[in-house]
Amino acid sequence: MRRTVPAVVALGLLLTTIGCDTQARREIEAEEKATEQGPPPPRRIAESCEVEGRAPKIGIVPINLQALFFNQIITGAKTVAAQAGAHVQIVNGEDDSTKQANAVDNLVADRYDAIIVDAVDTEGIKPAIRRAKDAGIPVVAVDATVDDPAVSTQVGTANAEGGRQIADALLKISGGGGEIGVVGALNSTVQNERQKGFTDRATAGGMKIKNVVDGRNVQENAQTAAENLLTGAPDLPYAYATGEPALIGLAAAVVSQNRTEDLKVVGWDLSTQAMDGLRAGWIAGVVQQNTFSFGYESMNAAIDLACGRSAPRNVPVPTQIVTPANVRDYLYYLEK
Secondary structure, three states, rough: OOHHHHHHHHHHHHHHHHHHHHHHHHHHHHHHHEEEEEEEEOOOOOOOOEEOOEEOEEEEEEOOOHHHHHHHHHHHHHHHHHHHHOEEEEEOOOOOHHHHEEEEEEHHHHHOOOOOOOOOOOOOHHHHHHHHHOOOOOEEEEOOOOOOOOEEEEEEEHHHHHHHHHHHHHHHHHOOEEEEEEOOOOOOOOHHHHHHHHHHHHHHHOEEEEEEEEEEOOOHHHHHHHHHHHOOOOOOOOEEEEOOHHHHHHHHHHHHHOOOOEEEEEEEEOOOHHHHHHHHHEEEEEEEEEEHOOOOOOHHHHHHHHHOOOOOOEEEEEHHHHHHHOHHHHHHHHHO
């Protein structure tokens, strides 16, 4: 009997291990399947046309080509363009408002039929957009809101409202108390709107902003800024990141400083790092914009305008709040 007991225990441990391995494989397979399904397809494809005997030429000027966010917008736009038969040219804005303005001017000079732009600086881009309009070339603003009559169509998210929504989620977690560190991008109009919406709601709910650091919408800068933020506030209980580079940088800092047990993070835009934090539970919520729909809707509007048809003045795209409980439903956002 003494020999039987260890054998039974060993068998039990083996069966438990096999059961855990089976469950892990099932979870991996389910995640892979969810990712492979990809984003929902476009609800419509604009009817193409011929412009001076050729397919419409559409220029796209994103903020940068580093962030998954902007690449997904481009993927969505290219999906519509490919099905409609439009030609697409991408010009990297490189987080530089002057380069973006020059890119718009160059696309105008090359007689593109419509331009899609995600502005680094929503004020600084206005003169270039007005020059495009004067040349008869419609401009679709995507993501960043450019409040100017020269913009034919605006596709985007209510950024301040998204900031308020994620602040409400944090208020529920915190019970309305505690200090927050913010990793922002003070050179980005969009992220400043998100920061203000969040901080206004969080402070009204009883929380306090401990410090704001500037990652300048560059992942490496954001990580350095976040490292400094956490080093200077070793007891900080909560942190907020206003965009993808900021959240990736903050996530790296949290992991490197072993703060995953005592710090809760919320922010914007999914990435592999954000998904890991959501699965582990220390990232409590992420505001996810429907990036693919940004691309679909902006390209549809651009083709309609290039073909001489009307397009809506505003095309709102709703946000989604991703949490540890529903993260599997959004795995397709890890794909470009």
